Amino acid sequence: MKPFHHLFCLTFREGGGVVQKHERDQLLLTAIDSYGDYLLRLIYAIIKDEKKAEDIVQEVFIRYYLNLEKFEGRSSVKTYLYRIAVNECHNYFKSWAYRKMEISNLFGHLLVNKDTPEKKILQKESDDHIVKMIEGLPLKYREVIWLHYYSELTVTEIGSVLNCPVNTVKTRLARGREMARIALEEGNDYA
Amino acid sequence: MHEHLRKSLDQSIPEKVTLKDEQKQAILAEAHRRLENGAPSRKPALKPLVTAIAVVGIAGFLGMPYIQNEIGEQAIEESTPADVLRKVSIPGENLGTLITAIYVDETKEIIYSDGKRIIAFDTESNTKEILIDGDANISGYEVVANESWIVWKQEDIEGYFVLNRSNGEIRNIPDELHDMQIAGDQLIYTSVSWGDVWLTKLDLTTLEQTRLYDKLQKQFGHEAVGEGKLVLWDPYTEIDPIQVSFSVYDLQTNQEIGSFVFPYESVYNLTVSENRVFAGLYNEGDEMTTLGYVDLSDGQFYTVETPDFVSYAVYRDVLALSTPEKSSNTVELYKIKNNKAHALPTLNHIQERLVRPRFTPEGKLVVNVEGAGFYSLYVVDANKLD
Numbered sequence: 001m002k003p004f005h006h007l008f009c010l011t012f013r014e015g016g017g018v019v020q021k022h023e024r025d026q027l028l029l030t031a032i033d034s035y036g037d038y039l040l041r042l043i044y045a046i047i048k049d050e051k052k053a054e055d056i057v058q059e060v061f062i063r064y065y066l067n068l069e070k071f072e073g074r075s076s077v078k079t080y081l082y083r084i085a086v087n088e089c090h091n092y093f094k095s096w097a098y099r100k101m102e103i104s105n106l107f108g109h110l111l112v113n114k115d116t117p118e119k120k121i122l123q124k125e126s127d128d129h130i131v132k133m134i135e136g137l138p139l140k141y142r143e144v145i146w147l148h149y150y151s152e153l154t155v156t157e158i159g160s161v162l163n164c165p166v167n168t169v170k171t172r173l174a175r176g177r178e179m180a181r182i183a184l185e186e187g188n189d190y191a
Numbered sequence: 192m193h194e195h196l197r198k199s200l201d202q203s204i205p206e207k208v209t210l211k212d213e214q215k216q217a218i219l220a221e222a223h224r225r226l227e228n229g230a231p232s233r234k235p236a237l238k239p240l241v242t243a244i245a246v247v248g249i250a251g252f253l254g255m256p257y258i259q260n261e262i263g264e265q266a267i268e269e270s271t272p273a274d275v276l277r278k279v280s281i282p283g284e285n286l287g288t289l290i291t292a293i294y295v296d297e298t299k300e301i302i303y304s305d306g307k308r309i310i311a312f313d314t315e316s317n318t319k320e321i322l323i324d325g326d327a328n329i330s331g332y333e334v335v336a337n338e339s340w341i342v343w344k345q346e347d348i349e350g351y352f353v354l355n356r357s358n359g360e361i362r363n364i365p366d367e368l369h370d371m372q373i374a375g376d377q378l379i380y381t382s383v384s385w386g387d388v389w390l391t392k393l394d395l396t397t398l399e400q401t402r403l404y405d406k407l408q409k410q411f412g413h414e415a416v417g418e419g420k421l422v423l424w425d426p427y428t429e430i431d432p433i434q435v436s437f438s439v440y441d442l443q444t445n446q447e448i449g450s451f452v453f454p455y456e457s458v459y460n461l462t463v464s465e466n467r468v469f470a471g472l473y474n475e476g477d478e479m480t481t482l483g484y485v486d487l488s489d490g491q492f493y494t495v496e497t498p499d500f501v502s503y504a505v506y507r508d509v510l511a512l513s514t515p516e517k518s519s520n521t522v523e524l525y526k527i528k529n530n531k532a533h534a535l536p537t538l539n540h541i542q543e544r545l546v547r548p549r550f551t552p553e554g555k556l557v558v559n560v561e562g563a564g565f566y567s568l569y570v571v572d573a574n575k576l577d
Contacts, residue, residue, distance in 0.1 A: 028222060029215070030565050034286045036210040044208045045200070057210065058218050065222040076519040076544060077561060131203040150200040154513075156501040156520065167477070174457070 028065045031077060036061070039085050042151055046089045046143060056088045076160075082151060083161045086143065093139075134176075141176030144169055195369045195381075197332070275575045276537055279314050280567040289559055290546075291331030294570055296553040297338040301568065304331040309341060314570070323354065335373040340395050342371060342378055353378075353395060362398065366391070374416045374442060374552075379403075390414060390423070392442070403445060417463030417552065419443065424461060437461065439468065439487060451485045454492060462505055469505050482510075482532075496531040504548040504556065509535075509573040511548035511556050522548045522558050526576070535576060538569070545569065 039060060044053040063084055064077070134145050147153045147161065155173065159166040279301060281289065292303040301312040302322070309323035323329070328346040335342050341354040350365040369381040382391040382402075390404035404414075404423060415422045424437035435458045439448040455472035462469045469484040482495040482503055497503075500512040501520055510525040510532055522545035525532035538545065538558075545558040556571040 041204045061218050062222045131199050149196045154501050
C-alpha cells in the first residue's frame with residue numbers, strides 16, 4: 001500500500017469522489033478474496049454457528065473498510081482482520097445470546113437424546129482424531145492452535161491478535177500441542 | 192506434519208462454510224451504507240470552505256514527505272539493477288494464491304495454483320501458461336516444482352501426480368503423501384498407508400521408492416532438505432528443557448553424516464545452507480528468538496547476532512529477517528559477517544509490507560506483498576548482493 005493512499009482516503013471522506021471510492025472498494029474486495037473464506041471458516045471452527053460466523057465476518061470487513069485510512073504501508077491487514085475476528089468471537093461467548101443457546105442445547109439434549117442430521121454430518125466431518133483432541137482443549141489453547149496451524153499466523157502475529165505477550169502465546173502453543181499429544185498417545189492412533 | 196494438521200483442521204469444517212458471491216456483495220453494500228451514514232452532514236456554506244482549505248493544507252503538509260519518499264524510492268529503484276531486485280505482478284491473482292508460489296531459477300517462472308489449475312507465469316514475457324487443469328481442487332501447499340518436474344495432489348483423488356516437464360508425461364503414484372519437498376530429481380515426502388508412516392524418497396526419473404525413516408517411532412518428526420542433505424528432528428522434545436537433537440543424512444547415499452544438538456528448548460525452520468544447519472531458537476521466557484547454526488564440519492554451535500525477528504530465511508551469508516516495525520513486521524535483508532547480521536539497503540525503499548521470505552536453492556529470495564499489491568512478489572538475487 002503506497003503512502004498516497006492516505007491522501008485518496010482523506011479526499012474520499014470529504015468529497016466522496018468516484019475514483020477514491022473505487023479504490024476503497026477494490027481494497028475491500030481484495031481483502032475479502034484473500035482472507036474471507038479463511039476468516040469465516042476459522043470463526044465457524046471457534047463458535048460452531050454458521051449464521052453467527054457470517055455476521056461476524058461481515059462486521060470484520062466493514063470495520064476494515066471504515067478504517068482503511070488508518071493503515072500505513074506496512075501495517076498488517078491480516079493481523080488487524082484476525083484481531084477483530086477473535087475479539088468478536090470472545091464477545092460472542094460472553095453474550096446472552098450464546099448463553100441462552102447453551103441452556104437451550106442442554107435442555108434439548110435432556111429432552112431428545114437423538115442426533116439431528118446436521119449433527120451427524122458435523123460428527124462425520126470432525127471424524128479426525130487430531131481434530132477431536134484439539135477440540136477437547138480449553139479455548140485458550142484451542143484458539144492459538146487454530147490461529148497457528150490453520151490460519152498460519154506467527155507467534156508474534158497471534159500475540160498481536162490476542163493482545164498478549166509473545167511468550168504467553170509460545171507457552172500456550174507448546175502446552176496445547178503437548179496436551180493434544182498426550183491424548184494422542186492415550187488414544188494410540190495416529191494414521 | 193504442519194500441512195497435515197492444517198488440512199485435518201480444514202476438513203473438520205463443513206465444505207459449505209465459504210463466503211458466497213452474494214455475501215461478498217452484501218458486505219460491500221453494508222459497508223457503503225455505514226460509510227455514508229457516518230459521513231458528516233451538510234453545514235452552512237462557510238464551514239465546508241474552511242474545512243476544504245484545512246484539508247488541502249493538511250493533505251499538502253502530509254503529502255510532502257510522501258512525495259519526497261516517492262522521489263527517494265524512485266532514485267533507489269533506479270540505482271538497484273533489475274537483475275538484483277525485480278517486482279513481479281500477476282494481475283488477477285491474490286495473496287491467497289501467490290503465498291505458496293514457487294520461483295524456478297532456470298526458467299525464470301513463478302509456478303502457483305489458483306485452486307483448480309497449476310499455472311506458470313513467465314517473468315520475462317509476463318505471460319501465463321496453464322500447466323495443469325485439474326479435475327479437482329489443488330492446494331498450493333500440495334504443489335512442488337522445479338524446471339524438470341511438477342508434483343501435486345488433487346483433493347479426493349487417490350495418490351499424487353508427477354508431470355515430467357521435458358516430455359509432458361503425467362504419472363499417478365498410488366501413495367498417500369504429505370509434506371513434499373523436491374531436490375533435483377528426488378522427492379522427499381511422508382507416506383501414510385495401512386498404519387505405517389514413513390519418510391520416503393522417490394527417484395522421479397525411475398519412480399523407485401526408498402523408505403528412509405519410520406516416523407511412528409518419532410511421532411511428528413520434521414525434516415528439511417537442502418544442499419544434498421536431509422535433516423531430521425523432533426520438535427516435540429521442546430518441552431524437555433535441555434536441548435533439541437537432529438540428524439543429518441546424505442540424500443544420495445542415505446548414509447547418516449552425524450547427529451548434533453541445538454542447546455535450546457525449542458527450534459523451528461531448520462535450514463541447510465552450505466555446510467551449516469541454521470535454526471530459529473528460543474527458551475521459555477526469552478524475549479527474543481535467537482538465530483544459530485551448527486557447523487557440520489566441526490560440529491560446533493554458533494549464534495548469529497541479529498535484530499529482533501519473527502521469522503527468517505537464509506542462503507549462504509545472506510539473511511532475510513521479518514523484523515518488527517511498529518505493530519507489524521516486514522522483511523529486511525542482511526549479510527552475515529563474523530556471525531553478525533549487517534543490514535543491506537536493498538529492500539528499504541519498498542513501502543509495502545513484505546511477507547513470507549524464502550530462498551530458492553540457487554539463491555533467489557522471494558517475498559510476497561501484503562497490501563494494495565496483493566498480486567505482487569519481489570525477487571532478489573542473493574548472489575549479486577554486495
